[in-house]
Amino acid sequence: MPDVAEAAGVSLKTVSRVVNGEANVAPETSARVLEAIGRLGFTRNDIARGLRSRQTSSSLGLIIEDLGNPFYSSIARAVEAAAEESGFMLVVASSEGDDDRERRLVAALVERRVDGLLLVPSSEDHRYLAAEAARTPVVFLDRPPHGVRSDAVLLDNAGGARLAAQRLLGQGHARIAVVGGPAGLYTMRERVSGFRAAMADAGTPVDESLLRLDAGTPDAAAAATAELFASRRGTPTALFCLNNRAAVGAVRALAYRARPPRRPPAMVAFDDFELAGVLPWPIAVVAHDTAAMGRLAAGLLLERIGGSRARPKQVTVPTRLVAPAG
Amino acid sequence: MPDVAEAAGVSLKTVSRVVNGEANVAPETSARVLEAIGRLGFTRNDIARGLRSRQTSSSLGLIIEDLGNPFYSSIARAVEAAAEESGFMLVVASSEGDDDRERRLVAALVERRVDGLLLVPSSEDHRYLAAEAARTPVVFLDRPPHGVRSDAVLLDNAGGARLAAQRLLGQGHARIAVVGGPAGLYTMRERVSGFRAAMADAGTPVDESLLRLDAGTPDAAAAATAELFASRRGTPTALFCLNNRAAVGAVRALAYRARPPRRPPAMVAFDDFELAGVLPWPIAVVAHDTAAMGRLAAGLLLERIGGSRARPKQVTVPTRLVAPAG
DNA sequence: TTGTAGGCGTTATCAG
DNA sequence: CTGATAACGCCTACAA
Numbered sequence: 266m267p268d269v270a271e272a273a274g275v276s277l278k279t280v281s282r283v284v285n286g287e288a289n290v291a292p293e294t295s296a297r298v299l300e301a302i303g304r305l306g307f308t309r310n311d312i313a314r315g316l317r318s319r320q321t322s323s324s325l326g327l328i329i330e331d332l333g334n335p336f337y338s339s340i341a342r343a344v345e346a347a348a349e350e351s352g353f354m355l356v357v358a359s360s361e362g363d364d365d366r367e368r369r370l371v372a373a374l375v376e377r378r379v380d381g382l383l384l385v386p387s388s389e390d391h392r393y394l395a396a397e398a399a400r401t402p403v404v405f406l407d408r409p410p411h412g413v414r415s416d417a418v419l420l421d422n423a424g425g426a427r428l429a430a431q432r433l434l435g436q437g438h439a440r441i442a443v444v445g446g447p448a449g450l451y452t453m454r455e456r457v458s459g460f461r462a463a464m465a466d467a468g469t470p471v472d473e474s475l476l477r478l479d480a481g482t483p484d485a486a487a488a489a490t491a492e493l494f495a496s497r498r499g500t501p502t503a504l505f506c507l508n509n510r511a512a513v514g515a516v517r518a519l520a521y522r523a524r525p526p527r528r529p530p531a532m533v534a535f536d537d538f539e540l541a542g543v544l545p546w547p548i549a550v551v552a553h554d555t556a557a558m559g560r561l562a563a564g565l566l567l568e569r570i571g572g573s574r575a576r577p578k579q580v581t582v583p584t585r586l587v588a589p590a591g
Numbered sequence: 592m593p594d595v596a597e598a599a600g601v602s603l604k605t606v607s608r609v610v611n612g613e614a615n616v617a618p619e620t621s622a623r624v625l626e627a628i629g630r631l632g633f634t635r636n637d638i639a640r641g642l643r644s645r646q647t648s649s650s651l652g653l654i655i656e657d658l659g660n661p662f663y664s665s666i667a668r669a670v671e672a673a674a675e676e677s678g679f680m681l682v683v684a685s686s687e688g689d690d691d692r693e694r695r696l697v698a699a700l701v702e703r704r705v706d707g708l709l710l711v712p713s714s715e716d717h718r719y720l721a722a723e724a725a726r727t728p729v730v731f732l733d734r735p736p737h738g739v740r741s742d743a744v745l746l747d748n749a750g751g752a753r754l755a756a757q758r759l760l761g762q763g764h765a766r767i768a769v770v771g772g773p774a775g776l777y778t779m780r781e782r783v784s785g786f787r788a789a790m791a792d793a794g795t796p797v798d799e800s801l802l803r804l805d806a807g808t809p810d811a812a813a814a815a816t817a818e819l820f821a822s823r824r825g826t827p828t829a830l831f832c833l834n835n836r837a838a839v840g841a842v843r844a845l846a847y848r849a850r851p852p853r854r855p856p857a858m859v860a861f862d863d864f865e866l867a868g869v870l871p872w873p874i875a876v877v878a879h880d881t882a883a884m885g886r887l888a889a890g891l892l893l894e895r896i897g898g899s900r901a902r903p904k905q906v907t908v909p910t911r912l913v914a915p916a917g
Numbered sequence: 918t919t920g921t922a923g924g925c926g927t928t929a930t931c932a933g
Numbered sequence: 934c935t936g937a938t939a940a941c942g943c944c945t946a947c948a949a
Contacts, residue, residue: 266942276920281944289918306722311702312638312648313942317925322638322648322703324682332671338664345658345685354699356650357683359671373680376637377648396632483865513865520869521916539809539839540864543846545871590847592926602936607928615934639926643941 272301284309315378324354325566326374327383329406330362336509336536336555337385340406343559344383351567353380364388375401381566386410389451402569404562408451414577416569418562422452422535425551425584426459429505429533432549432586434467436531438503440475442493444486444515445507445535448478456507456535475501486514494519494530502530509536516544537587547589558582598627610635641704650680651892652700653709655732656688662835662862662881663711666732669885670709677893679706690714701727707892712736715777728895730888734777740903742895744888748778748861751877751910752785755831755859758875758912760793762857764829766801768819770812770841771833771861774804782833782861801827812840820845820856828856835862842870863913873915884908 266284270277275294282290283298290298301307315321325348329337345355356379360367367387371394374382381402392412394403403410405417433441443460445453457478464471477489486506494500504519506512512534519529529546537552561580568575592610596603601620608616609624616624627633641647651674655663671681682705686693693713697720700708707728718738720729729736731743759767769786771779783804790797803815812832819827830845832838838860845855855872863878887906894901 277942278920278944279918282919285944291918294918306725308698308723308726309702310646310704310942311699312704313642313925314944315925316639316642316927316942317944320636320925324703332658332664332668333661335661335664338658338661338667341664341683342658342685345683349684354682354684354703356680357667357671358675358680359668372634373637376635377650377680378636378638397634399632400634516866516869538866540842540866540870543842543870544866545869603926604928604936605934607926608935611928617934620934636926639941640928641941642926642943643928646941 266307269298269301269305269307272305273298320378321380322378323352324348324356324377324379325381325383325563326356326358326370326377326379328358328360328367328370328374329385330387331359332357334510335538339555340385340559340562343556344563347560347563347567360385360387362387368393371397381570383562383566389449391415402566404566404569406558406562409579416562416565416577417579418558418565419579419581420452420553420558421581421584422455423459423462425535425553425586426456426505426507427463428584428586429535429549429551430460430463431467432533432588433503433505433531434463434469436503438531439469440472440499440501441503441505442475442477442490442501442530443505443507444477444480444489444493445511446477446479446481446485450481453478453507460505472499472501474499478507480511480514483510483514483517486511487518488514490515490518504530504532506532506534509534509538512536512538512541512548512550516548520545533586535584541587542589549586549588551584552587553582553584592633595624595627595631595633598631599624646704647706648704649678650674650682650703650705651707651709651889652682652684652696652703652705654684654686654693654696654700655711656713657685658683660836661864665881666711666885666888669882670889673886673889673893686711686713688713694719697723707896709888709892715775717741728892730892730895732884732888735905742888742891742903743905744884744891745905745907746778746879746884747907747910748781749785749788751861751879751912752782752831752833753789754910754912755861755875755877756786756789757793758859758914759829759831759857760789760795762829764857765795766798766825766827767829767831768801768803768816768827768856769831769833770803770806770815770819771837772803772805772807772811776807779804779833786831798825798827800825804833806837806840809836809840809843812837813844814840816841816844830856830858832858832860835860835864838862838864838867838874838876842874846871859912861910867913868915875912875914877910878913879908879910 270280283295348355358370375397385406391410394413403415409417480486480489533549535551537550541550596606609621674681684696701723711732717736720739729741735743806812806815832841859875861877863876867876
């Protein structure tokens with residue numbers, strides 16, 4: 266910038282004014298400065314800029330588990346759109362479900378002075394955030410905070426699981442298998458407990474041997490599903506997949522098993538997916554609005570960044586059952 | 592940091608040393624400083640840090656079309672992994688296929704002093720980048736640069752399309768419909784020309800009325816597909832979908848059309864998708880390694896950041912045909 | 918309308 | 934081993 270100033274024969278401050286489009290610059294001076302800028306290929310340094318005033322980077326941080334999972338990437342998309350609308354850029358990082366990585370990423374983002382942080386936590390104890398949260402607003406996504414008071418946007422996991430169970434029960438199924446995982450994850454626990462509640466309400470006992478809650482990947486879910494439906498006796502007649510990963514695995518396992526295909530089980534999957542409607546047999550899904558989750562979370566975060574000191578809110582996004590057309 | 596220094600009764604520079612784990616600090620002094628840091632909740636400000644030395648933000652920028660498209664999100668995941676490995680964070684922005692947005696995002700990222708830029712360009716004239724590229728290394732992804740010399744990582748689009756056409760031709764199909772878009776997009780043009788080349792090689796004339804290259808969204812592709820297969824006469828017997836969006840739309844259209852379903856057309860889709868193997872009828876896909884694309888691009892970028900002045904490379908990632916098991 | 922002085926939080930340099 | 938001082942690139946406040 267000093268170079269530009271010299272080249273244009275003006276002071277540094279005048280260049281600054283031109284670059285930022287401030288008023289009170291003679292058109293002629295401005296033109297000369299602009300010319301110099303063009304000639305020298307000058308670009309304003311936003312990082313030095315923020316240093317003085319806002320002390321920020323005009324960016325939001327988003328920590329999710331895995332960008333490759335459509336659930337998270339669609340959240341990321343919504344967050345990015347909302348951020349951009351308010352003039353923020355989005356820094357995305359994947360924790361891969363690892364506590365330590367999560368902590369490291371939080372620290373890195375705070376050091377970079379993101380203006381706010383959206384976090385899908387992998388850890389279950391967030392007291393480590395108390396210090397950061399004092400400086401940088403944090404909004405939790407998909408899973409609630411523990412040990413720190415922050416806003417959170419969650420799904421109605423138990424409600425959705427209830428709907429799933431009720432549908433299968435309503436179709437006359439009693440032997441319902443449940444596949445998903447990892448078992449310890451908040452969303453999984455909630456969904457399983459919603460499932461159990463619906464079963465209890467219906468007076469239908471849960472056969473624990475049909476619960477496979479250690480299937481957190483498509484492959485694991487496929488293996489678990491294959492096993493569940495391989496036995497000759499005591500085979501379940503219906504299947505509840507706890508998330509989109511489990512659904513992909515289960516669908517594969519069921520599609521590929523012994524040909525010609527036996528009668529497929531009734532199936533409900535938590536999380537909608539693009540091709541749910543066109544599989545070889547009907548699948549119902551527990552759908553929800555991931556875009557809304559992202560938008561809501563970004564909105565809450567932007568309010569905090571704007572200085573809101575309201576009591577931390579916990580917003581729950583509804584789920585609904587989408588049955589196949591057939 | 593001055594506060595910490597005062598609290599610990601040392602100089603500012605000593606605090607800096609401790610924070611950065613430099614050698615030559617007495618353990619006792621270090622302990623005192625650490626204590627003060629903990630007590631005051633101090634966090635190093637990475638943005639001020641970069642101001643002095645590297646003049647950078649230790650981050651890479653990635654501009655893609657849409658995080659919601661699995662093709663791009665899986666690239667983003669690979670890029671993020673590679674970036675993180677080298678100590679960079681990733682700033683993601685969606686151009687939504689819009690030239691102006693692309694330019695604005697590039698400018699914003701350069702102003703933020705990302706150390707390098709990965710770009711899936713929407714524009715077709717990149718001379719505007721010449722100035723930025725001088726300061727910030729740019730690597731093109733999925734589509735080649737025009738008017739600026741930069742590295743690029745591309746797919747073998749024509750080759751993949753050839754494979755697709757050859758498969759359908761080999762199955763005895765001559766009336767092959769092609770659905771996708773937008774027509775002007777580099778990848779689409781390449782794929783269509785690969786398709787035409789294979790048809791020409793086989794001596795099979797292309798029926799232009801079966802080409803629907805304006806179907807850039809699932810909905811548009813579904814409509815085009817429905818229309819193509821609705822007619823009584825001149826109906827195509829096979830379908831080539833130019834990308835994953837078109838495939839989703841086409842599958843929907845074909846799955847939902849008049850029940851009981853007529854005999855489904857033979858189908859090949861460019862881009863693999865998770866459930867390709869389990870649809871009601873067999874679908875072959877032109878698969879490729881998006882993770883490798885992301886990794887390669889990030890690698891090239893990191894080399895440039897490292898100061899490489901090698902002649903710009905253009906890397907082509909191979910495609911292969913994956914036929915259904917059946 | 919334009920310019921000068923000072924400082925944002927950190928690190929590099931060089932002296933103690 | 935530790936500290937004083939000068940940058941880094943820009944903006945705010947005040948002055949001319």
